[in-house]
Amino acid sequence: MALIVQKFGGSSVADAESIKRVAKRIVDTHRAGNDVVVAVSAMGDTTDELLDLASQVAPIPAPRELDMLLSSGERISMALLAMAIHSMGHEARSFTGSQAGMITTADHGSARIVDVTPVRLREALDDGAIVIVAGFQGFNRDTKDITTLGRGGSDTTAVALAAALGADVCEIYSDVDGIFTADPRVVPLARKLDHVSAEEMLELAANGAKVLYIRAVEYARRHGVLIHARSTFTANEGTYVLGEGMVDPRLNSKESAMADVIGMEEPVVTGVAIDQSQAKITVIGVPDVPGSAAAIFSLVAKTGANIDMIVQNVQSASPGRTDISFTLPKQSAPEVLRALTAEQEAIGYENVVHDDQIGKLSVVGAGMRTHSGVSLTLFEAMSAAGINIEMISTSEIRISVVLRGDDVNEAARAVHSAYGLDSEIEATVYAGTGR
Amino acid sequence: MALIVQKFGGSSVADAESIKRVAKRIVDTHRAGNDVVVAVSAMGDTTDELLDLASQVAPIPAPRELDMLLSSGERISMALLAMAIHSMGHEARSFTGSQAGMITTADHGSARIVDVTPVRLREALDDGAIVIVAGFQGFNRDTKDITTLGRGGSDTTAVALAAALGADVCEIYSDVDGIFTADPRVVPLARKLDHVSAEEMLELAANGAKVLYIRAVEYARRHGVLIHARSTFTANEGTYVLGEGMVDPRLNSKESAMADVIGMEEPVVTGVAIDQSQAKITVIGVPDVPGSAAAIFSLVAKTGANIDMIVQNVQSASPGRTDISFTLPKQSAPEVLRALTAEQEAIGYENVVHDDQIGKLSVVGAGMRTHSGVSLTLFEAMSAAGINIEMISTSEIRISVVLRGDDVNEAARAVHSAYGLDSEIEATVYAGTGR
Numbered sequence: 001m002a003l004i005v006q007k008f009g010g011s012s013v014a015d016a017e018s019i020k021r022v023a024k025r026i027v028d029t030h031r032a033g034n035d036v037v038v039a040v041s042a043m044g045d046t047t048d049e050l051l052d053l054a055s056q057v058a059p060i061p062a063p064r065e066l067d068m069l070l071s072s073g074e075r076i077s078m079a080l081l082a083m084a085i086h087s088m089g090h091e092a093r094s095f096t097g098s099q100a101g102m103i104t105t106a107d108h109g110s111a112r113i114v115d116v117t118p119v120r121l122r123e124a125l126d127d128g129a130i131v132i133v134a135g136f137q138g139f140n141r142d143t144k145d146i147t148t149l150g151r152g153g154s155d156t157t158a159v160a161l162a163a164a165l166g167a168d169v170c171e172i173y174s175d176v177d178g179i180f181t182a183d184p185r186v187v188p189l190a191r192k193l194d195h196v197s198a199e200e201m202l203e204l205a206a207n208g209a210k211v212l213y214i215r216a217v218e219y220a221r222r223h224g225v226l227i228h229a230r231s232t233f234t235a236n237e238g239t240y241v242l243g244e245g246m247v248d249p250r251l252n253s254k255e256s257a258m259a260d261v262i263g264m265e266e267p268v269v270t271g272v273a274i275d276q277s278q279a280k281i282t283v284i285g286v287p288d289v290p291g292s293a294a295a296i297f298s299l300v301a302k303t304g305a306n307i308d309m310i311v312q313n314v315q316s317a318s319p320g321r322t323d324i325s326f327t328l329p330k331q332s333a334p335e336v337l338r339a340l341t342a343e344q345e346a347i348g349y350e351n352v353v354h355d356d357q358i359g360k361l362s363v364v365g366a367g368m369r370t371h372s373g374v375s376l377t378l379f380e381a382m383s384a385a386g387i388n389i390e391m392i393s394t395s396e397i398r399i400s401v402v403l404r405g406d407d408v409n410e411a412a413r414a415v416h417s418a419y420g421l422d423s424e425i426e427a428t429v430y431a432g433t434g435r
Numbered sequence: 436m437a438l439i440v441q442k443f444g445g446s447s448v449a450d451a452e453s454i455k456r457v458a459k460r461i462v463d464t465h466r467a468g469n470d471v472v473v474a475v476s477a478m479g480d481t482t483d484e485l486l487d488l489a490s491q492v493a494p495i496p497a498p499r500e501l502d503m504l505l506s507s508g509e510r511i512s513m514a515l516l517a518m519a520i521h522s523m524g525h526e527a528r529s530f531t532g533s534q535a536g537m538i539t540t541a542d543h544g545s546a547r548i549v550d551v552t553p554v555r556l557r558e559a560l561d562d563g564a565i566v567i568v569a570g571f572q573g574f575n576r577d578t579k580d581i582t583t584l585g586r587g588g589s590d591t592t593a594v595a596l597a598a599a600l601g602a603d604v605c606e607i608y609s610d611v612d613g614i615f616t617a618d619p620r621v622v623p624l625a626r627k628l629d630h631v632s633a634e635e636m637l638e639l640a641a642n643g644a645k646v647l648y649i650r651a652v653e654y655a656r657r658h659g660v661l662i663h664a665r666s667t668f669t670a671n672e673g674t675y676v677l678g679e680g681m682v683d684p685r686l687n688s689k690e691s692a693m694a695d696v697i698g699m700e701e702p703v704v705t706g707v708a709i710d711q712s713q714a715k716i717t718v719i720g721v722p723d724v725p726g727s728a729a730a731i732f733s734l735v736a737k738t739g740a741n742i743d744m745i746v747q748n749v750q751s752a753s754p755g756r757t758d759i760s761f762t763l764p765k766q767s768a769p770e771v772l773r774a775l776t777a778e779q780e781a782i783g784y785e786n787v788v789h790d791d792q793i794g795k796l797s798v799v800g801a802g803m804r805t806h807s808g809v810s811l812t813l814f815e816a817m818s819a820a821g822i823n824i825e826m827i828s829t830s831e832i833r834i835s836v837v838l839r840g841d842d843v844n845e846a847a848r849a850v851h852s853a854y855g856l857d858s859e860i861e862a863t864v865y866a867g868t869g870r
Binding site: 016019020023050053054056057058059060061062064065066068069071072075076078079080081082083084086087092093094099120144 | 451454455458485488489491492493494495496497499500501503504506507510511513514515516517518519521522527528529534555579
């Protein structure tokens, strides 16, 4: 008898009808002879509506109270889901984050899970009940206060429960069929992946791929949880995210062992991700002396902005000087610009320019470790498409390039095809956010 | 420094504006140098909306899950209220029923309070914080599940907190100014009472007066809690509900001692209550032999209906037989009629008739104990108004009569005036339910 953890997001439980559909899906999994634990998000836009109410009564809501408020959203969805299952003749019990033993730090709004003690969940499972747990929330042992996990919280709840209960698989349901070689809304010939390695998934997610949150994937990798990303709206198998030494359940171990040996399991490029959320800042005419870069990036660090790529030209227009460009989230740019401008004299640079019309394209593949010439294919595809590259950065299993935002989609299609990722048929695309 | 418990119902926190108004009121009480603990209901129609959602996903929602669902309503209102207070520069902390130590029986939907252990509330008060508690909810120690208290739950929460914390007063806020000698919407010359005894309040509430729930008044009487029923919308003092040996705070003890001696504190009649929620059933031609009544009322008891008044005629139309009439809540009548009809032969009565066009008028006053001729005034007033009395029942401090429903309002005005309760000016009436 397997133990399966399932996570359903807000769009999967947006109204009574959706809740009943999800309930049926859960019951089917239970009927098939599995123990089932479900992590559920708040219904549809509940969280946004509660945030709106909060802003109406307090310009800056007290964090403890905001968590108390927001945590009520999952209470509603989980209770309704448990009722729906119950009325289908199956025992179901819902549990809040604290009842489920989801113990977190006291950082309201962005609490991190420090321990999971699912005593009551085990009791319920032993009684043959289906367990429904409120996603996104936990509580702090010292303050005894309710906390929320922040963005991607419900995915993390599901993975943390799977780890604590030793679940066989953690199914993350969304409105897309799984992980694709590229966003099907941009690259119609994108293929759904049967499986992807956790490290590849992290690179894809970190570079713009939606569907899964980095935080949940990272937690799964650290705790050896097998994630199965699949769709709420179809019965299709989705994509398995495989951590160290994990095997796609659809291959028998012999096959996969073979596969490892002949490297079949490591395509040169697994997927193409695009990201239009970044801006580029270029500091022009920086004195080409030790310490200049340090001065600039210590300033940037103080603003809390997350720097992604950094490129320093060998030679600037003016002799003895250099230009330093870096990318960062669009919303961080204004503050970083303020900080740099305030210190222009101290640093002694000539000028600073800001560009929020850039896009980033990344190709990710574990096979890059063992194959050469991977970047060449990328550059050739781009030039063939007449698209100019502005910045380049690479990791062990990733190559990223910055280009004009308008060129990103076309570039993605060209590169996807150049690496032989195109499928013969167009992928079905569902309306929705991918979450 | 006094400790004041305040209760605000759903209509007092229906939207962001109302919440801010209530927050200001709480802050003012705190600024005046009091410790403040607030019990709050769910916003406006939240509970009904949640019930509606529940009925959409499950015809008969599982009670445990229904309580989990409904208890989220107060979480929302209390968190918003705490935020609003916080943003006014005062420390405020909200607590769920379980966090507040509201320990109840495991009867979901109608749990009774068995213990209150407000450890965290005391800590918060010691920190100088304003305490906000979710009304209507608690938890059971054995099942560790969340429970709700049922109708009038938030009033009971407030009184129970006041008892457990030894509060100086429990202020129950609603949209009326306090307890009146009659419903001002029916009797324009009704007067607001400065105070009323708990036993009188119980009789008034039990016989149709709204504003306070019997359950809360009963709890307050048993635990010696001073209730102050007042309006959310005015600063006026309301009505104090005085238990055994309690004194109206507005009288000094000497005054009230005097008052007791000369009986000033016991007007013959304190108030007039009307009730149109009852129906009358008359069983005609019951064999006038021992056991007939027992047979009938054991049948009625089986249906769970609450019988109010019972009258047995000395003589029925047919010799050797009698007629038995009793009143009960309108919604219970159909089932009781079914039960009686099914057993007609066994009991051997001739016929049963049902009348849901009746009304009940009650006059209540502790002074009845020490004054005679109280009922005469009532009967004279009724006959002067040409209103026929169908049934009569009395308790130590109450006289109730059943009459045509259409006559109730006119009768109330006549009786109110006959007992000299009329004020010189008409009472201000606010829109709203009185809750």
